[in-house]
Amino acid sequence: MGLARGADVGVVQGVGDRVWKFIWGLNVPPKLIHFIWRACSGVLAVKSNLFRRHCCPDDICPSCGVDSETVLHALYLCPSIRQYWEASGFEELLSNTATTSVSSWVIEAIELLHGDEKGRFLAMLWAMWAIRNDKIFEEEQRCPDVTILGLVRMVAEYQGYKNACVGGGGRVLAADVGSGAWSVPNVGETKINCDAAMFDGGEVGLGAVGRNALGEIVFVASRRCRAGWSVDVAEAKALEFGLEIAKRLEMEVVVLESDALNVVKAVSKRAFSRNSLGMCVSDICRYFSLLAVKNICHVKRGGNTVAHLTARICHIAGEERIYVTDFPTPVTSLAELDLI
Structure with missing residues (x-):
């Protein structure tokens, strides 16, 4: 089973407290936490929300021009961004995730992932929103691959910095694992x-x-x-x-x-x-x-x-x-x- 195309409920009844505790406990940058909170609340400025508030004449997705643009559509279902999910390594997992809301979809996906995959998945969501906004609002669009990899790297570096400051869950040998950032070589x-x-x-x-x-x-x-x-x-x-x-x-x-x-x-x-x-x-x-x-x-x-x-x-x-x-x-x- 896959995602329900009409699903765009922020927090399903009876899951609210769990959702908020889950979101605010994520080991990712505060800006990303805030974005995930808005996505799970269903308050992102997608066309379906704007149409409901009489801010635009229709709810049709500006990227594909076919379906209603819900939060789930903008972040995952739209054909214009599916190519990035298919190349991400998460597609098989997400296609087998059955949900009726953004919040439960995100939680279910996160619970099936391990370690650094969780941060990469959330960075992908953030990148999908950035790519969507670039297409709609920017005359000179950034390369989508650069947007994705840049945000994935930023989240990874944040996690590495935070773990170094507060301590991780296990002992890591400095000789075994390298740096999280690229550095220049020596002269010559x-x-x-x-x-x-x-x-x-x-x-x-x-x-x-x-x-x-x-x-x-x-x-x-x-x-x-x-x-x-x-x-x-x-x-x-x-x-x-x-x-x-x-x-x-x-x-x-x-x-x-x-x-x-x-x-x-x-x-x-x-x-x-x-x-x-x-x-x-x-x-x-x-x-x-x-x-x-x-x-x-x-x-x-x-x-x-x-x-x-x-x-x-x-x-x-x-x-x-x-x-x-x-x-x-x-x-x-x-x-x-x-x-x-």
């Missing part, structure tokens, strides 16, 4: 951020972005493959792809960075084996003798958004794109955010 080094994106049909996107000590982009590389790889193997292939491009461009001193902690550990420990990941580790380490690879580091997802976006540039299996000038605008916009 090129830092290469790598990531993989999993698509339907066994297709995988690989992304690698090299930047210098000023934070300037040196190259952007994306490749799409048809392969039945596991997530860890795909992440390892992304690292290998980044090194392949560095070798092609004759780079000297290289620092690798990935948000795949298991893969970073495996490469750091030279964990060679006969399984798929072990063979990938072996292939990666071969490049260490061909390039001056100074280090391989882990960075949290919020610090790897540029590579994450780059992994989605190619749309056809077998396609490869390499930029050394005239970099894609969404990538440069995200790279600029890393320097703030």
Whole structure:
């Protein structure tokens, strides 16, 4: 079962206290809490609410021009934003979530998610509202991918800062988990951020972005493959792809960075084996003798958004794109955010 298309009740009867305690207890920025509270209350300025208050002549969604624009429609059901949910990793969970109100939908989805996924889901909701408003009110629209990844990163950084200040629920070793923010490499080094994106049909996107000590982009590389790889193997292939491009461009001193902690550990420990990941580790380490690879580091997802976006540039299996000038605008916009 999916969402009821007419559902737009703020708080269903008998759930009110639970909803408010739940919302105000979320570990996300106060602005996001306030947005979620307004969404769950059903008071966002969507067309159905404005029409009910005689502020506009109809309640038709300004984005799709077909359905009544309720809060649920604006944040999830509208065809104009479904593509972003489908690429988010949450689509399967949300499509099986049966609700009759925004509040119970949000709570049910959050309760099915774990750890950092909760913050990413709420950041996605916030981004959907920002994208909707950009389309309607802004002459020059921001790239939706930049909006999404920027808000996801902001929420992740807030959570990391708050956990560092008040203490988290478990012991985290500094050597195991990297920073939540991207940082520039040393002078003379090129830092290469790598990531993989999993698509339907066994297709995988690989992304690698090299930047210098000023934070300037040196190259952007994306490749799409048809392969039945596991997530860890795909992440390892992304690292290998980044090194392949560095070798092609004759780079000297290289620092690798990935948000795949298991893969970073495996490469750091030279964990060679006969399984798929072990063979990938072996292939990666071969490049260490061909390039001056100074280090391989882990960075949290919020610090790897540029590579994450780059992994989605190619749309056809077998396609490869390499930029050394005239970099894609969404990538440069995200790279600029890393320097703030």
